Amino acid sequence: MTAVDVSAESGIPGDDAPQRSFRRRKRLGARVRTGMLLSYLILIGLALIYIYPFIISIAASFKTDAEATQDALSLIPDTITFAAYERLFGDVPFPLWAGNTVMIATIVTLGRVFFDSLAGYALSRLKFKGRAFVFAAFIGILSVPGVVLLIPRFLILQQLGLYDTYGGMIIPLLSTAAGVFIMKQFFDSIPVSVEEAARIDGAGTFRTFWTIVLPMARPALVTLFILSFQGSWNELGHFIVSRQSPELNTLTTGVASLVSGQLGSGNQFPLQLAAAVLMTIPVAILFFIFQRRIMNTTAGAEKG
Amino acid sequence: MPRTAVRPRRGGGIRRGEARSGWLFVAPAVIITTVFLVIPIMLALWVSVSDWNGFQSPLNPRVNFVGLENYAAITVEDGLDQRNFGTAVRNNFYYVLFVVPLQTIIALLLAVQVNRAALRGKGFFRTAFYFPSVTSTVAIVIVFQFLFTASGAVNAVIGAFGIDGPDWFNDSTGVFHGILSAFGVGAPTSGLLAEPGFLGISGWQWLAGPSVAMSSLIxxxxxxxxxxxxxxxxxALQSIGSEIDEASLMDGAGPVRKFFSITLPMLRPTLFTVLTLGLIGSWQVFDQIYVLGGTSAGGTISTPAFLAYRSSFVDLQWGQGAAIAFILFVFIIILTLLQRWALAERGPKKFKQSKVTPKVQGGLR
Structure with missing residues (x-):
């Protein structure tokens, strides 16, 4: 905890700074250094436990079935084979699943960003009768646990004739109370003066929102975009209860069906792992591009 | 608030049509939420007190109101349905009992280590530990099945220490039963522990602990x-800052003492949030169980959330499925209200914050 503080201080230009920090370092040095060493050992050990499973999974997706089963730990396959990937694009309708997921995740993400920011803006800025009630209702809905919605969602889709259609898979996901809440919080935090000026100039409410407010809301929009994309890409429950046709399988439901071993005998680890690797890539890319923001979002939630 | 209270009196000019736009703006979100969340929950509530069997509409006139029959069948009437529910509750109970404390302790350990200011590669470690949280459960289950298969990586590693690993995901032995049998204690043939008890499960079965399969899921x-x-x-650690850290170090507090008497007390609000979020989340475990088929390992990985799905969609006992879902619903809402109430005790500011956390997390998972 202190070593950087100490070395940073010694870097500050000043007459006696280096000497003082040297004395301090001597006093604290031994303990800090053992502490650091221990920290590194713990962290490296833990990091290995967290990362190694992914690495050997990638490695195993290039192995033969037999080798993946017998020699799970090795990093480099004896015989590198692309058989698993070829099967994914041959016997298995993986491209179809991927296509469905890409389309659904795109529409759901855009829809959520648009509808949730519209609603969040109205709840933050526009005065209308019933606003307090609508907001309270959204807050109440936040605590509805997602998993108990499975049966209800199926029932309503069936009633509306939307079961087993793209519409039924997409429309219920187009807005979330959480997204509305995030956007409302954000609009509460930015000053109102710019839009006031636009309004005085005679711009309508929607035009003000679209041309002035949304561009200012970029940070919140990006956050909502990431959350929505990752959420809809990884969504499983809703796609279990909103469809049954194989043509409507998404990556999650399709790859899950691989686990139950519909495709012949054996454990087929390379095939399953190849599918897992491929379906993770887009989210992984998004994660690495936006990792700072993603991690700040999660952490920031606690700070408020 | 005062601003908006004064404005409208001064002139309709700027605020003209605001009420109309307001409703127009919230309309899509309100309609989607009403049609696909509020109404469906009502519909499911009706199904949970009806004898609907999945054919035609649950609202057709041949469907009868049966009162609390479905709730009774899974809670108080002896039979398979009651035992299935009891087993699912027991499985999930042990899951929660282990997951919540362990994930909290490990998360805290990771955070304290990563937070060390002097650490190089902070970003790397943070990324490594966080990455599993953003990947799909389906992919993670596949990776875990591969790791925990009988001849898999985990058994290879513990085999190096001379331990003969189990066939993790297919082993239905309760961990506590396993430990007891190592001391020569077996299943009782008579007496209190052998009798069917709460939710039709015998005391001995309640004491089983998580099965080996469930332990892999833990x-x-x-x-x-x-x-x-x-x-x-x-x-939270970053908001504590390093001054306190340094001061305690200068005062001669050892790292262990410092952690327990300074860091941990300061983290109490966060600790509470993490514990309750964990509690709420781990009573909802579904995806993993679904991907694994849910009925393997002698039914020891089934949970109420999965049983609700299975009763309805597979066994076509929609009333019972919906009843299980509602019991779970009420239970989780109570946990959530307890959390909000406890956080509200600390003042209105905290109360506001507590609402952000659950959903941001829900979104991330």
Whole structure:
């Protein structure tokens, strides 16, 4: 905890700074250094436990079935084979699943960003009768646990004739109370003066929102975009209860069906792992591009 | 608030048509939420007190009101349905009992280590621990099945220490039963523990502990959630700052003493949030169980959330499925209200914050 503080201080230009920090370092040095060493050992050990499973999974997706089963730990396959990937694009309708997921995740993400920011803006800025009630209702809905919605969602889709259609898979996901809440919080935090000026100039409410407010809301929009994309890409429950046709399988439901071993005998680890690797890539890319923001979002939630 | 209270009196000019736009703006979100959340829940509530069997509409006139029959069948009437529910509750109970404390401790450990200011490669470690949290459960389950198969990586590693690993995901032995049998204690043939007890499950079965299969899922849960909770702890640790750290070090407090008498008390609000979020989340475990088929390992990985799905969609006992879902619903709402109430005790500011956390996390998972 202190070593950087100490070395940073010694870097500050000043007459006696280096000497003082040297004395301090001597006093604290031994303990800090053992502490650091221990920290590194713990962290490296833990990091290995967290990362190694992914690495050997990638490695195993290039192995033969037999080798993946017998020699799970090795990093480099004896015989590198692309058989698993070829099967994914041959016997298995993986491209179809991927296509469905890409389309659904795109529409759901855009829809959520648009509808949730519209609603969040109205709840933050526009005065209308019933606003307090609508907001309270959204807050109440936040605590509805997602998993108990499975049966209800199926029932309503069936009633509306939307079961087993793209519409039924997409429309219920187009807005979330959480997204509305995030956007409302954000609009509460930015000053109102710019839009006031636009309004005085005679711009309508929607035009003000679209041309002035949304561009200012970029940070919140990006956050909502990431959350929505990752959420809809990884969504499983809703796609279990909103469809049954194989043509409507998404990556999650399709790859899950691989686990139950519909495709012949054996454990087929390379095939399953190849599918897992491929379906993770887009989210992984998004994660690495936006990792700072993603991690700040999660952490920031606690700070408020 | 005062601003908007004064404005409208001064002139309709700027605020003209605001009420109309307001409703127009919230309309899509309100309609989607009403049609696909509020109404469906009402519909499911009706199904849970009806004898609907999945054919035609649950609202057709041949469907009868049966009162609390479905709720009774899973809770008080002896039979298979009651035992299935009891087993699912027991399985989930042990899952929660292990997941919540372990993920909290590990998340805290990760956060404290990563937070060390002097650490190089902070970003790397943070990323490594958080990455499992953003990947799909389906992919993680596949990786875990591969790791925990009988001849898999985990058994290869513990085999190096001379331990003969089990066939993790297919082993229905209760961990506590296993430990007891190592001391020569077997299943009782008579007496209180052998009789069917609460929810039709015998005392001996209640004491089984998580099965080996469920233990693998416990490890999986810790693996995927500790990163998220680590970030919550990290944020809190960063707000504590390094001055206090340094001061305590100068005062001669050892790292262990410092952790327990300074860091931990300061983290109490976050600790509470993490514990309750963990509690709420781990009573909802579904995806993993679904991907694994849910009925393997002698039914020891089934949970109420999965049983609700299975009763309805597979066994076509829609009333019972909906009843299980509602019991779970009420239970989780109570947990959530307890959390909000407890956080509200600390003042209105905290109350506001507590609402953000659950959903941001829900979104991330």
């Amino acid at each position: 490890i999986l849960a810790i693996f995927t959630t500790s990163g998220t909770f680590m970030l919550l702890f990290l944020a």
